[in-house]
Amino acid sequence: MGRRGAGAAIWTSSVVLSAAVVAPLWSGEYLLYRDAVSTPRSHVTDSALGLGDLPARAVPQDWAVAVLSQVVDGGLVVVGLMTLALVLAGVGAGRLAQRLLPATGTPGALAAVAVAIWNPFVAERLLQGQWSLLIGLAALCWVALAGLDARARGGSSWVRLAAWCAVGAFTPTGGLFVAVIVVAVVVVPTVLQRRARPTLVAVGVVVLANLPWLVASLLTTAPATSDAGAVDLFAARAEPGLGTLVTLAGLGGIWNADAVPGSRTIGWAGVATACLLVVVATGVPVLLRRRRRLPLIRELSAVGVVAVVLCALAATGPGRSVLGGLVDTVPGAGLLRDTSKFVALAVPVYAVAAAAAVQLIGRWVPRGAAAGAAILLVVAPLPDLAWGVGGDVRTVRYPADWTVVADEIPAGSGDVVTVPTGTNRRYDVTGGAVSLDPASRLLRVPVVAGGALVVDGRTVDAPPPTSRAARADRIVTDGGTAADLARLGVGWVLVESQYTAAPPGTMLMTKPGVCSVTVPVTGLECVHDGPDLALLRVPDPTVVRASGIDRTTTWAAHLAWLATIVVGIATATRRRLIQWRDARP
Structure with missing residues (x-):
């Protein structure tokens, strides 16, 4: 051959x-x-x-x-x-x-x-x-x-x-x-x-x-x-x-x-x-x-x-x-x-x-x-x-609530804190399979999360008690006011109600009425109430963002990485074309 x-x-x-x-x-x-x-x-x-x-x-x-x-x-x-x-x-x-x-x-x-x-x-x-x-x-x-x-x-x-x-x-x-x-x-x-x-x-x-x-x-x-x-x-x-x-x-x-x-x-x-x-x-x-x-x-x-x-x-x-x-x-x-x-x-x-x-x-x-x-x-x-x-790795279709919530939250409007806290989920749509929360990838603003992992009931990588994520989590679980969240840069509370058998350390939330979610935070404004998600706005948040210099620097690093690949592809393509040209009778 x-x-x-x-x-x-x-x-x-x-x-x-x-x-x-x-x-x-x-x-x-x-x-x-x-x-x-x-x-x-x-x-x-x-x-x-x-x-x-x-x-x-x-x-x-x-x-x-x-x-x-x-x-x-x-x-x-x-x-x-x-x-x-x-x-x-x-x-x-x-x-x-x-x-x-x-x-x-x-x-x-x-x-x-x-x-x-x-x-x-x-x-x-x-x-x-x-x-x-x-x-x-x-x-x-x-x-x-x-x-x-x-x-x-x-x-x-x-x-x-x-x-x-x-x-x-x-x-x-x-x-x-x-x-x-x-x-x-x-x-x-x-x-x-x-x-x-x-x-x-x-x-x-x-x-x-x-x-x-x-x-x-x-x-x-x-x-x-x-x-x-x-x-x-x-x-x-x-x-x-x-x-x-x-x-x-x-x-x-x-x-x-x-x-x-x-x-x-x-x-x-x-x-x-x-x-x-x-x-x-x-x-x-x-x-x-x-x-x-x-x-x-x-x-x-x-x-x-x-x-x-x-x-x-x-x-x-x-x-x-x-x-x-x-x-x-x-x-x-x-x-x-x-x-x-x-x-x-x-x-x-x-x-x-x-x-x-x-x-x-x-x-x-x-x-x-x-x-x-x-x-x-x-x-x-x-x-x-x-x-x-x-067949264990399979795809799902997101409930319509996720699209609605993604459209409701504009960029630069404050970060999101999710209820329940943490990142592990067992949604109905996945048949109970463990997954990460998709909110951090779907929304235009960051999700405040501490990055803690729960494995066999043991928590590792828990954020420091004084961190922004840990303080926000305490407010939505133990109680506080919308102003408390606003000072932390939180502009939204997303309540995920449709999932089952949550991993140890999380809390199952229920929605007994229209935006009557069991979030012990006063002063929140109801924006969306659906069968899967409820979205509440925090008035006048202090938006927390990386500095312009930091964002520019990281963008430059990412573009340099991408350019390295693009130049490599262009070089390989040019080399291949020359080989084909030289091989022609």
Whole structure:
């Protein structure tokens, strides 16, 4: 098969596998499932820029979705990005296999595609609603390839590397993913070679890609450190019949036992993990023989092994103590506490190992048959990744009240406080599935929230008692006046009445009459009363906004991030057009 035919096969297989996962989400409705929240339109509020009282955990993600949703329905934006992430993860793995193991041919590349898309990491992060982490996963193989070219010949390869790093840094965690790959593939080798210039350029590329959340973290009023108690809650979890190390080696181990495919909640998890590891282990001898001639194999192997081992160590008693100390004292270290997500760093070498397995077995059987066997061992043991992870990840249609409320609240009219307080919800429309409150994404003004998380009845990341969010929450639960809220910058109280079985620590509200909500605050004006939501206005609020300098600075950082991607796409397109022109007879 020629080069173009091989490329077409890689793209086609990536699209087919990705479609098998996300097809039901292309319903025209919206995600409202755990951390995954999409809305018809979102807005560039201070919160979306990473400014305000909460850590910049979703920057530049929220800004990008808000900007795109001005021209395309927000539900389509999120599902489109999710689908694109899976496709690019597969294509990147296929191209990496082609580059490092050209003798394995198209069959080996297709096995690499299957490993990159069809694995427990993808399933668990979709079930947790962390769809944006898939974008970080998608960038890994592309960053490795661009980094290899940049350190070898420089030039426009640096532009390509910067663009892929920016894509990966769609979230702060994704930014850490690509930073690790750049350090392993570019920084360490050039430091050992005493080549200062490429080392400095590589560091600059990583900083540029992560600029939005780095700038926002410097400007936000949120605490720079995190609750050490969350380390125990978010530690990697062993699957049935497997230890923590083996679970992580099988690309699983998410802390939330409810965010696991059904097939991995029973003894079958051991069979599925064994199948994946057999494919990877079969290719290891080929990788060992080539590691000296192809240093990138050695570097990606080191990243994968170290990531899995460190994640396992972080789940032990001493590991939790060390990590707890880090997140409690080192700014930004809270990104490390959900340790199992870093098994994504093993995916590139696993994909290449799968291609190597096809090459090895292909000595005795046709490579197409070897690839088919490898793909079957990867896909068949995880059947419930298909169709929205067995139908658990699904879309919903928002009740009409949400549209009415969104239209009623203009920009710059004061922040919103929700009743009940907190961010976790179980709405009727989701069938009781836990989700985040969509108000912060749907409304034109920020929602005052402290960012506290309730896991198994335990609260972590609770805001300081003197914070604006904590004071506003006390007023709407314990009592106060509209003037008290107005002084805090609150212009609206949103009462969400239609949900059931609220998580521990929240309060079920009822609406016995027209705007007769059980909010113990006097002086509020009723604006809307519907079956799902009641909206009350706080007269004359003192509007709290980030300074013009802070907003301009964060906007500049986001635009620089976007420009990095756009320039990378333009450069790659120009290069491709030149190649096509030169290939013409």
